[in-house]
Amino acid sequence: MIELEDAAYGYGTEPLLSEIGLRLAPGSFHFLTGPSGAGKTTFLRLCYADLLPTGGSVRLFEQEAKAMSRDDIAKARQRIGVVHQDCQFLDHLPVAENIALPLTVSGRKTGQEAANLEELIGWVGLRARADALPPELSGGERQRAALARAVIMDPDVILADEPTGNVDWEMSLRLLTLLVELNKMGKTVLIATHDLALIRAAKAQVSARVLRIGGGRIHLAGADL
Amino acid sequence: MNVVSRFLRFVQGDSQADRVVPPTGYSARLTVFTAGAMAFLAVFAMALSLAADRLADRWSDALARTSTIRISAPLAELEAQTWAVLTVLEQTSGVDSARALTDDEQRALLEPWFGPDLPVADLPIPRLVEVVETAEGYDAEGLRQRLAAEAPGAVLDDHTRWRRPLVEAANGLRLLGWVAIGLILASTAAMITLAAGSALAANQGVIKVLRLVGARDNYIARAFVRRFTLRALSGAMAGTIAGMIAVALLPRAGDEQAFLTGLGFSGLHWLWPLTVPVLAAVTAFWATRIAAFRTLGGLR
Ligand SMILES: Nc1ncnc2c1ncn2[C@@H]1O[C@H](COP(=O)(O)OP(=O)(O)OP(=O)(O)O)[C@@H](O)[C@H]1O
């Protein structure tokens, strides 16, 4: 699905990440942890070609990211659902339309999809807020909407950046359960989070690999987690 | 695929797709207004061109390369001088044909002034010779001198020649009209490029989000292109209709030669202004499309 090989990235001249090698195999479940500022978001952005590696290679669905045209990238992104840490909505459209946006832009908004949309909005507990505008949402509501948007396209890969950062424990577990369910349906899932309790809760439900970013490298985390 | 159905689909669009770019009331109103104003001006430029065209046609028809020679002489000499003139003309290069008007023709010419019963033959009125020149034309000064020698009573009246510069002026005016239309189109394109550019710049955040959820450049561009094309089309339609009404309301005098009063459309020429909204829409389409792809190419 997504492969990084000796990939490196730096925003300026200093490399932030280097020697990153990772393969997100189909159906795998990964957690990514690390201190704030370690480069988790940066790593995810490499994974959906929002950033191009400054060294090494990143491949999305067998295609070298650096060689992809913008159309190729758009097509790849239709197969990757991303929960952005800062959510990224269109503030002038109601929540429901924001959640449906990936369908809209790929011309796939059909009757069946509309039914799925209804169900999904209920699932993330936003039925009452479906007609609100994104700026009117609480932080947790925004994150739930972002998760709903990430999965609406039935993507092959789901990359979630702090999807439970602003929600209570009960909602965190619900969102986690949704992601685990999707993983059981064969989706590849990667969650970047600080929340070790969430990782422990997940390990009870699914066999997940835990990665840690630190010092610009990526390691498999120890068994303490 | 059928062009018309494609166009209709473009106009109907995808209401959902349209909403992904927030409405921009200000630049929208500016675009509609400018397209309207430009269309209004284009209609006038078109009227000017077509009027100049008609004028040039009419005047060059009238030119038709004819002139007259007037022979005033005592009755006794008139016949001889007429012959002399015709002989000179026969030998003048650049003269296609020449003939003396008959009494009947002369009477017809004079009738409006003197009534139908004028005894032309008995009056000392000048004899008229009509000269048709070839395409190259003759040397008027040379002809004048030879006429003076051969037939002192003959006066060459190349009265229609003064119109030649007018025909040239009319042709110039027509060209000016088309240049004006070209300039109007070019400034419409420039204005729409600016408006679209500012709309794109104002919506960078939107473009970023659309890209993150997998929108292709073509999709994003289309949202802008459709918008600006429809705005230009509607503005230009209003401007064109206003322009056509204004042209229709211009006072029209009977005198066809007067230039200002001839400013207008006649007959099928009324269909010409209808091309203005189409041109405006096509211009807006390409201007926005090029601006959009340039902006999108610059944004990663
Ligand atoms: N656009 C940018 N330009 C320059 N530096 C950046 C940019 N984005 C991030 N950085 C820097 O890169 C480093 C890694 O940022 P990143 O957002 O990847 O961290 P993170 O692990 O996601 O942190 P957090 O847990 O707080 O979200 C930080 O030091 C940050 O300041």
Ligand SMILES: [Mg+2]
């Ligand atoms: Mg981050």
